[in-house]
Amino acid sequence: MTLEQGETGHLPVLLQESIAALAIRADGVYLDCTFGRGGHSSAILERLGPSGRLIALDRDPQAVAAGGRLLERTGDGRFWIGHARFSQLGAALDSRGVEAVDGVLFDLGVSSPQLDDPSRGFSFRDDGPLDMRMDPTQGMSARQWLLVASEDEIAEVVRTYGEERFAVPIAKAIVARRRDAGESALATTAELARLVAGVVRRRQKRPEVGKDPATRTFQALRIFVNQELAELEVGLEAAVQRLRSAGRLAVISFHSLEDRIVKQFIARESGRTAERDPIRGTLAAGVRLRLRALGRVLPGDAEVARNPRARSAVLRVAERIEMSASGDGVAQ
Numbered sequence: 001m002t003l004e005q006g007e008t009g010h011l012p013v014l015l016q017e018s019i020a021a022l023a024i025r026a027d028g029v030y031l032d033c034t035f036g037r038g039g040h041s042s043a044i045l046e047r048l049g050p051s052g053r054l055i056a057l058d059r060d061p062q063a064v065a066a067g068g069r070l071l072e073r074t075g076d077g078r079f080w081i082g083h084a085r086f087s088q089l090g091a092a093l094d095s096r097g098v099e100a101v102d103g104v105l106f107d108l109g110v111s112s113p114q115l116d117d118p119s120r121g122f123s124f125r126d127d128g129p130l131d132m133r134m135d136p137t138q139g140m141s142a143r144q145w146l147l148v149a150s151e152d153e154i155a156e157v158v159r160t161y162g163e164e165r166f167a168v169p170i171a172k173a174i175v176a177r178r179r180d181a182g183e184s185a186l187a188t189t190a191e192l193a194r195l196v197a198g199v200v201r202r203r204q205k206r207p208e209v210g211k212d213p214a215t216r217t218f219q220a221l222r223i224f225v226n227q228e229l230a231e232l233e234v235g236l237e238a239a240v241q242r243l244r245s246a247g248r249l250a251v252i253s254f255h256s257l258e259d260r261i262v263k264q265f266i267a268r269e270s271g272r273t274a275e276r277d278p279i280r281g282t283l284a285a286g287v288r289l290r291l292r293a294l295g296r297v298l299p300g301d302a303e304v305a306r307n308p309r310a311r312s313a314v315l316r317v318a319e320r321i322e323m324s325a326s327g328d329g330v331a332q
């Protein structure tokens with residue numbers, strides 16, 4: 001199965017780098033937690049031999065359907081795709097009888113088909129229903145939540161997940177719109193984008209160049225509605241539990257909140273922040289390391305020029321290790 005055979009519409013970010021980071025063995029078992037439109041999955045399959053396997057997951061039913069169509073067209077028995085969130089990856093692997101894997105990939109955030117389809121409600125540039133759920137069959141849409149949340153809750157979400165300094169006036173404006181327009185309030189992405197832009201522009205001393213004033217609020221609502229950070233934390237833990245010794249973890253993130261979680265997780269699991277004996281410097285009794293950090297990769301200028309979405313991408317890589325008798329983490 002190749003990328004050309006797949007449905008594209010999404011330019012994979014850090015493709016060569018993340019595939020190299022997985023150090024794919026032809027007979028290995030791999031888990032792509034973010035199938036999207038299969039850019040990374042296709043590249044993994046190209047490197048697998050006849051006995052290799054790839055399990056792919058996505059929480060978006062449209063992505064899973066795209067994977068299903070790809071499977072139908074190619075009949076590739078090494079590949080399976082399931083509808084699941086990161087927090088369900090253990091159950092998904094169990095359902096396939098897979099105990100351990102040789103590599104796990106997370107390519108976080110939203111795909112281009114999600115962003116570019118106005119009916120999904122992620123984009124402030126095109127008008128559509130204010131939804132923002134990666135899985136529209138589950139949970140509350142952004143609008144449903146904004147219609148019932150308190151002003152404080154809205155401000156907290158916009159401040160925490162959008163790092164927006166005008167979170168309080170934005171929350172006040174949303175609640176005022178809700179009061180004035182009632183049931184019909186905040187129906188579309190364009191309505192929210194205009195409301196937020198008005199608040200931000202009135203307060204900004206100098207307008208930001210090249211950034212829509214609604215960017216941070218939309219990011220915040222998307223992260224909140226999809227519980228993206230909680231999913232990531234649970235998913236990283238579940239992935240490491242299933243990684244075989246010397247198996248690789250590769251995570252591509254797109255903003256500092258995600259990257260911080262990945263960085264801190266790898267630092268903790270590789271002993272950088274672990275408690276140590278104050279005199280000998282060895283790890284304190286009972287501390288168990290599970291990863292060795294293999295570094296961070298950023299996209300080159302050529303990729304950013306070709307694909308602006310890659311601009312903020314960071315790939316972090318780690319390897320699963322086992323403990324030696326001395327208590328040091330060693331790869332086996």
Ligand SMILES: C[S@@+](CC[C@H](N)C(=O)[O-])C[C@H]1O[C@@H](n2cnc3c(N)ncnc32)[C@H](O)[C@@H]1O
Pocket residue numbers: 010011012013033034035036037038039040041057058059060063084085086087107108109110111112134228231232
């Ligand atoms: C950036 S896209 C992946 C693109 C893919 N690597 C490709 O080359 O086509 C991220 C995908 O991850 C999915 N996703 C995000 N969070 C998820 C979660 N917690 N569980 C499962 N899938 C998730 C999204 O629905 C989206 O399809």
